Amino acid sequence: MSDLATSHTVPVNLGARSYTVQVGRGLLSGIGAAVMTLEKLRGRKSCAVITDSNVAPLYAETVLQSLRAAGKEAHLITVPAGEASKSLLVAQDVCGEMVRAGLDRKSFVVALGGGVIGDLGGFCASIFQRGIPYVQVPTTVLSQVDSSVGGKTGVNLPDAKNMVGAFHQPVHVIADIATLDSLHKREWNEGFAEIIKHACIRDASMLEAIDAVADDEGDLTDLIRRNIAIKAAVVEADEYETLGLRALLNFGHTLGHAIEAAAGYGSLLHGEAISLGLRAALWLSEQVSGLSQAESQRVIALLQKFDLPVQLPEGFDTGELLRITRMDKKFETGKIRFVLLPHIGDAFVSKEVTEAHLIQALDELRKPVA
């Protein structure tokens, strides 16, 4: 069977902002042809391919050639790899390069890379000349299963994650599984924190499939497709996170984001910080919403199987973590809205979690897993 024969299409139904996610091996060289078929890009001849310094030498040429063969003027813009590039200063540089390259309101963006590039590239597309379309071409596990879908774009402020941004849906997503072959182990593993999160909030049966992939026995493409479908369904139900449904995708993120920011962007990868946040949220779920210890332990064991951290390293101050946590976008009139599980596969937003609970959870997170 050819690679293309094994590719899947997942629709994201958002009315006028609907798009599809193509997932399979060997899709990258077909990006020009794919873009040609998109009604929303009709008549748009020039584009910026935004990528990072690790991804550019691996995949930029294939993407540029494919776009140029399809008649597009494609300009490459490369930013330094890593979370530090998700900043207003880098966004300003990228927009500056777009102007100098002669891009205009009729141009579009291709975000080629991991979640940093998807969030940054999508954000630049959302603000450049008040908004132009963009295509997501995610090249990490994390970006394929999570960040490329749903239209959350943005950058960090030194104090807190994703503080400046916009909802701006892509017009298409191309997730080429073959690009994952070049990932280093650490970046491969971190993506599984979000996959495990999806299982926790929506689909307990996925834990088995994740276990199988960890043992090199599972179907990775199918697992990625399943995760995209979960993300798409949640986003379809609550695109702008106003109904308390999309907030479920934030399971493990309240403390996870605080830990990521406190670590100084880059020393912990997003998925690693979320792994720590997941252990804390599982413990809080045991205390507040009746999650069984056995269920909690099963998830923690799976995080450990991917070498993800589950014990807070030395050097994190509880007061500082709480200060950052208070900036979480889920805070409402001074009250924490915290995502909890009564069972694996079932999540809800609770207002029962207090700062005292958070302090206890951080104390717990400092202890080794029993």
Ligand SMILES: NC(=O)c1ccc[n+]([C@@H]2O[C@H](COP(=O)([O-])OP(=O)(O)OC[C@H]3O[C@@H](n4cnc5c(N)ncnc54)[C@H](O)[C@@H]3O)[C@@H](O)[C@H]2O)c1
């Ligand atoms: N918008 C959303 O809904 C959403 C969801 C989850 C996470 N995020 C954001 O995504 C970011 C994390 O994404 P990430 O983990 O993909 O990080 P990343 O983009 O920094 O990629 C991780 C590392 O892998 C390298 N890389 C990327 N693709 C590669 C490939 N195919 N081969 C070799 N190396 C490759 C990158 O250069 C980088 O060094 C965080 O900023 C997080 O906040 C956003």
Ligand SMILES: O=C(O)C(=O)C[C@@H](O)[C@H](O)[C@H](O)COP(=O)(O)O
């Ligand atoms: O898409 C969402 O919604 C998510 O919450 C997905 C998260 O994995 C992701 O880290 C997201 O960027 C968090 O957004 P934020 O609004 O909490 O900053």
Ligand SMILES: [Zn+2]
């Ligand atoms: Zn996340």
